[in-house]
Structures are given as structure tokens and as C-alpha cells.
Amino acid sequence: MPLPEPLDERLRQAMGRVLLATLPGVLALMWVYGWGVIFNLLLSGLTALAVEALVLRLRRRPLKPALGDGSALVSATLLAVALPAYSPWWLTVTATACALLFGKHVWGGVGSNPFNPAMLGYALVLLAFPQHMSQWPTLHGIGLGDGLRHVAGIAQAPDGWAGATALDSLQINRSLTIDELFASDPAFGRWGGRGVEWVNLAFLAGGLFLLQQxxxxxxxxxxxLVSLFTVSLLCWNGSGSDSHGSPLFHLLTGATMLGAFFIVTEPVSGARTPLARLLFGAGAGLLVYLIRTWGGFPDGVAFAVLLMNLGVPALDRFVEARQRRSPT
Structure with a gap:
């Protein structure tokens, strides 16, 4: 009978599969926004490894097992694809450093974090630098050279290179019907955000691979996904000017599939039992819709997940108490 693999090796393999599963979404993001996605990934990955190494040195711990387990790179990758492409270098570095320091190491490292590190880093820079976090480029972004200069802060991007997302436009819309928005606003595609609908389908494919594995x-x-679909269906009033979007729009816009398969599935900050995980996901879906529709930010995945992280102890206690009361 073979011996079970060490925990470090199992963690490394799981993180490797997660990184592999992000590849379709990363390629789709590059197709939509261009080289800015790669800039984000490189800056975030290098920063994560540097912060991880520095903290391990300060804590007098060996670099090899922890630095190679892949957890820092996974957090960096998920954060990088959530940030606007061509974000200024300091924004990406700040978000990643905050994610690793305040989302992971301040709690004791791998296996101890009560919050999703990537979403904590994202939320902190969103609150601190809302204007920079709203600068999403139009399709294909800008050229490689102009993009590098913009990220480095050497030169400003060309006028009109960034625009409102579909969620932005829908949230501030007061006069146009949904059909008119889809026909006239370049941020809207066939079913959801233009280009972003294919990004969501790509992350869905990666998520299904992780489920299969x-x-x-x-x-x-x-x-x-069921919660988001259900609440958006119940609140959907067709294509009127006061409509908040169809269920399909909400499933294929913003960071929905990234959140569903790569964020709410984070095991440490999530619930422990199957029923508690189901309730955790359902609560996140409901909060995403509420924040998108009536909140101050167009996409609510980060705040929804962080709020549900706060509720994990109560969810676990509720499910455990329910199971103790159930007849055996």
C-alpha cells in the first residue's frame, strides 16, 4: 500500500492545477485587453515571491518548502487578473504586498488566513485608489510600448483608451432600455460585457477542469451561481430603463466565473462542511447581486467574499448544530 503524499507536495500539486486552470481565462483576457494582463501577472508574481521570501527570512523559516508550494503565486495570479489591465506598477505592487502581508502572513501563513488574500488585497486598493481601479481599457487596450510606459508612469496613455464597463454603464443608466444599451454602448456584447462574456466562459472552462480534478x-x-441566477431572475423586469440586467448578463459579466470557481472555493477562508460551503456560495452570490445593483461599486465579488468570510464561523456552527440535532 503506497504511503500518502506529504502535505507540502499535495498543496504544491493543487496549486499547480489551479494555475493551469487559469490559463484559458488569462488568454481570453489578453485577447480582450492586450499586453496589460501580462504586465499585471509579472509584477504581481514577482512581488508575491519577494514578499514571501522576506517574511520567511524575518520569521527565520526555510525558503524552500513554503516558497515553492505555489500558494503565493496563486494569490498573485488571481489578484492580477482581477485588477484592471495596464494598472500603474505601484498599484499592482501595493495590492499584492497587502494581499500577502495582511491576507496571509499576519495570520500565521498558509492554512491560517480567515480572509481570501487576493480579494483582501483587491478590496484595499479599491477603497484607497478608486479612480485608478476604474480605468478598464477598451478592447485590445494599447500597444506594447505605450502600455509599458503607462504602467511605468513615464507617459500617459492615449486619450480614450479606457472606458466604462458594462456593469458601470448599467449601474448609472437612468434613461436607456437594456436593448438600447446593448445596441449603442460599446461596453456591451451579445449577452454580457463585450469580450468579458468570453472571459467568463474561459474561467468557467478552467473551473470545470478543477472540478473534474x-x-x-x-x-x-x-x-x-444558482443564487446569483435566482435573485437576478426574480428582480429582472425585462428590458426597461430601470432593469438591473438579465440572469445571463450577470453570469457572463464582471468577475462572476472567476469568483465562483477560483475565489469562493479557497479552502482555508471558506466553510468546512459541504452544506456550509453551499450556503457560503449562496450568500456570496446574493451579495454580489446586491452590491452590483444598489452598492457603490459596479462589481461586488471581492466584498461579497470578504463579508462571507466573516460569516464562516457562524455558518460552520449552524451546520454542525443542525447535524447534531438530526437523527442518526
């Missing part, structure tokens, strides 16, 4: 269970992603 049993990296996580189906409970949290299904809970989030």
Missing part, C-alpha cells in the same frame, strides 16, 4: 467540491461554486 477534484481540487474542490461543487458546493460553493454551484451555490454562488
Amino acid at each position: 477534484r481540487v474542490f467540491s461543487w458546493h460553493a461554486p454551484v451555490g454562488m
Whole structure:
């Protein structure tokens, strides 16, 4: 009978599968926004490794097992694809450093974080630098040279290179019907955000691969997607000017599939039991819709997940108490 693999090796393999599963979404983001996605990934990855190495040195711990387990790179990758492409270098570095320091190491490192590190870093820079976090480029972004200069702060990007996203436009819309928005606003595509709908489908494909590999269970992603679909269906009033968008629009716009398969499935900050994970995902889906519709930010995945992280102890206690009361 073979011996079980060490925990470090199992963690490294799981993180490797997660990184592999992000590849379709990364390629789709590059197709939509251009080289800015690669800039984000490189800056975030290098910063994550540097912060990880520095903290391990300060804590007098060996670099090799922890630095190679892939957890820092996974957090950096998820944060990088969530940030606007061509973000200034200091914004990406700040978000990543905050994610690793305040989302992971301040709690004791891998396996101890109560909050999703990537979403904590994202939320902190969103609150601190809202204007920079709203600068999403139009399709294909800008050229390689102009993009590098913009990221480095050497030169400003050309006028009109960034525009409102579909969620932005829908949130501030007061007069146009949904059909008119889809026909006239370049941010809208066939079903959701232009280009972003294909990004969501790409992350869905990566998420299904992780499900097939049993990296996580189906409970949290299904809970989030079913909840978001249901509440958006119940609140949908067709294509009127006061409509908040169809269920398909909400599923294929913003960071929905990234959140469902790569964020709410984070095992440490999530719930422990299958039923609690299902409720965790359902709560996140409901909060995403509420924040998108009536909140101050167009996409609510980060805040929804962080709020549900706060509720994990109560969810676990509720489910455990319910199971103790159930007849055996």
C-alpha cells in the first residue's frame, strides 16, 4: 500500500492545477485587453515571491518548502487578473504586498488566513485608489510600448483608451432600455460585457477542469451561481430603463466565473462542511447581486467574499448544530 503524499507536495500539486486552470481565462483576457494582463501577472508574481521570501527570512523559516508550494503565486495570479489591465506598477505592487502581508502572513501563513488574500488585497486598493481601479481599457487596450510606459508612469496613455464597463454603464443608466444599451454602448456584447462574456466562459472552462480534478467540491461554486441566477431572475423586469440586467448578463459579466470557481472555493477562508460551503456560495452570490445593483461599486465579488468570510464561523456552527440535532 503506497504511503500518502506529504502535505507540502499535495498543496504544491493543487496549486499547480489551479494555475493551469487559469490559463484559458488569462488568454481570453489578453485577447480582450492586450499586453496589460501580462504586465499585471509579472509584477504581481514577482512581488508575491519577494514578499514571501522576506517574511520567511524575518520569521527565520526555510525558503524552500513554503516558497515553492505555489500558494503565493496563486494569490498573485488571481489578484492580477482581477485588477484592471495596464494598472500603474505601484498599484499592482501595493495590492499584492497587502494581499500577502495582511491576507496571509499576519495570520500565521498558509492554512491560517480567515480572509481570501487576493480579494483582501483587491478590496484595499479599491477603497484607497478608486479612480485608478476604474480605468478598464477598451478592447485590445494599447500597444506594447505605450502600455509599458503607462504602467511605468513615464507617459500617459492615449486619450480614450479606457472606458466604462458594462456593469458601470448599467449601474448609472437612468434613461436607456437594456436593448438600447446593448445596441449603442460599446461596453456591451451579445449577452454580457463585450469580450468579458468570453472571459467568463474561459474561467468557467478552467473551473470545470478543477472540478473534474477534484481540487474542490461543487458546493460553493454551484451555490454562488444558482443564487446569483435566482435573485437576478426574480428582480429582472425585462428590458426597461430601470432593469438591473438579465440572469445571463450577470453570469457572463464582471468577475462572476472567476469568483465562483477560483475565489469562493479557497479552502482555508471558506466553510468546512459541504452544506456550509453551499450556503457560503449562496450568500456570496446574493451579495454580489446586491452590491452590483444598489452598492457603490459596479462589481461586488471581492466584498461579497470578504463579508462571507466573516460569516464562516457562524455558518460552520449552524451546520454542525443542525447535524447534531438530526437523527442518526
